[in-house]
Amino acid sequence: MPEAGGRREELATRLAGVRERIRAACEAAGRADEPQLIVVTKFHPASDVRLLAALGVTDVGENRDQEASAKAAELADLGLRWHFIGQLQTNKAKSVAHYADAVHSVDRPQLVAALSKAVAAAGREDQLACLIQVNLDPAASGRGGALPADVLELAARIDGAPGLRLAGVMAVAPLGADPAEAFAGLADIAARVRERFPAATMVSAGMSQDLEAAVAAGATHLRIGTDVLGPRPAVG
Numbered sequence: 001m002p003e004a005g006g007r008r009e010e011l012a013t014r015l016a017g018v019r020e021r022i023r024a025a026c027e028a029a030g031r032a033d034e035p036q037l038i039v040v041t042k043f044h045p046a047s048d049v050r051l052l053a054a055l056g057v058t059d060v061g062e063n064r065d066q067e068a069s070a071k072a073a074e075l076a077d078l079g080l081r082w083h084f085i086g087q088l089q090t091n092k093a094k095s096v097a098h099y100a101d102a103v104h105s106v107d108r109p110q111l112v113a114a115l116s117k118a119v120a121a122a123g124r125e126d127q128l129a130c131l132i133q134v135n136l137d138p139a140a141s142g143r144g145g146a147l148p149a150d151v152l153e154l155a156a157r158i159d160g161a162p163g164l165r166l167a168g169v170m171a172v173a174p175l176g177a178d179p180a181e182a183f184a185g186l187a188d189i190a191a192r193v194r195e196r197f198p199a200a201t202m203v204s205a206g207m208s209q210d211l212e213a214a215v216a217a218g219a220t221h222l223r224i225g226t227d228v229l230g231p232r233p234a235v236g
């Protein structure tokens, strides 16, 4: 097991590399506004999240409620923003509403209802930011997401749900597809949502492999795990 100083150095180096890639991608795309980096810390220990916070990371992403809620509790002193990015069962909405600042994976009406109820039960003062996860590869199901044709109706539901704030859209580029094409499709959907709901400005797209394509397509939030933290440890 590497000593903490070694891990800090490793994270600092990797994080700097990712920040430089984002900067270069913005320059190549002629963008003056840098997207927000969300570091996806799933499977990595809370101690890594603490080191990342000390290195200036403000936003972290998690995809499993049990792990996320434990980390958020342990690291409450850091004032991080927690983004829930994984498929979410309605029975976990109650827990997620306690610690999440944003849920990127809202993809069905039942989940909207569950999250709205959960926010009320949690007694939170602020609204929970909700992004609609769009399935850009309807032929291959399994990773979740609303069909593009259902996005506007779902957006209206979130907009009308007490305690929730329609923040934008999110997608994962389909395996084997050209990410530039996928993210261009997402940008179109995001624009249609913004036409009706101008405050829904977030476009969450881009992972370690395809962040450049996401930046070029106008992503406002990038979700980067592996290239900041290294390979994910095996699940025990």
Ligand SMILES: *Cc1c(COP(=O)(O)O)cnc(C)c1O
Pocket (backbone or CB within 6 Å): 040, 042, 063, 085, 086, 172, 206, 207, 208, 209, 223, 224, 225, 226, 227
């Ligand atoms: C794990 C995950 C990421 C991060 O992926 P990396 O390839 O490790 O950068 C981003 N988005 C979602 C939805 C994820 O589940």
